[in-house]
């Protein structure tokens with residue numbers, strides 16, 4: 584994802600590899616939240632016309648959630664509570680209130696989360712084979728889907744108000760870079 588203004592921290596991959604079950608549990612919750620987020624995006628008057636597209640994304644995310652759950656169960660791990668990602672919380676806090684403001688911000692934040700997921704899944708696809716071939720293949724299989732979600736949400740934001748979407752993207756890219764420079768020790772994808 585060329586548009587991001589900060590690189591993924593150098594230690595991110597090693598941290599993830601140190602506890603793959605914890606990463607998978609966090610990933611399961613991430614897919615669950617992606618499904619609910621797609622449905623929540625249907626509440627705005629500007630996005631109602633895309634209800635079928637958003638439903639399709641929600642269904643796809645639920646399928647991803649199920650796939651991660653099956654991987655966890657196969658490996659003898661149970662889904663458990665995980666803390667919120669400071670990076671995601673920080674982005675969500677940047678969403679403005681107001682009927683027309685909120686929808687554009689919500690779409691851009693959703694797009695950036697999908698974009699970073701896509702970028703990180705590519706790293707896992709490329710670097711995990713030395714550690715866990717099955718997971719490397721699994722993450723490779725998700726790259727295209729998350730990349731499509733990233734583009735779909737961004738195009739929806741542009742369709743509502745192109746100039747405003749670009750202004751807000753500029754704002755959120757700075758915020759995202761700032762959040763990326765605040766690494767944490769939690770084993771989670773974001």
Ligand SMILES: [Fe+2]
Nearest residue numbers: 614617644647
């Ligand atoms: Fe997904």
Ligand SMILES: [Fe+2]
Nearest residue numbers: 617697729732
């Ligand atoms: Fe996604």
